[in-house]
Amino acid sequence: MSFVSSNSSFKLLFCFRLEIEGSGKTWRQDQRVRLRHVDTGGYLHSHDKKYTRIAGGQQEVCGVKEKRPDNVWLAAEGVYLPAAESK
Numbered sequence: 001m002s003f004v005s006s007n008s009s010f011k012l013l014f015c016f017r018l019e020i021e022g023s024g025k026t027w028r029q030d031q032r033v034r035l036r037h038v039d040t041g042g043y044l045h046s047h048d049k050k051y052t053r054i055a056g057g058q059q060e061v062c063g064v065k066e067k068r069p070d071n072v073w074l075a076a077e078g079v080y081l082p083a084a085e086s087k
Contacts, residue, residue: 014038021072032072039064043071 035044041073042063047070050059064071 016044027046027075029075029077034067034071034075035073037068041055043063 015038016035017036017038018027019036020027021034024031024070027033036042037044040063042065045064045068046059046060046061
């Protein structure tokens with residue numbers, strides 16, 4: 001599974017590789033994963049510090065090279081939409 005973004009020529013690129021913690025090859029609800037950036041090798045990372053200026057109470061997300069507890073993610077809840085069928 002990969003997340004995509006567009007570059008300046010509007011081509012879609014696979015940006016993150018999913019690394020599932022534990023056994024299994026499918027990302028399930030409440031299963032811990034890490035998201036690793038394909039080009040830099042950095043892990044998507046966050047922490048519990050909230051900023052009051054500039055970001056107005058938002059949390060910072062960045063990339064770090066090493067595995068840390070703050071770069072583990074999980075899908076807890078959400079709205080899932082079916083994939084659009086190609087015509």
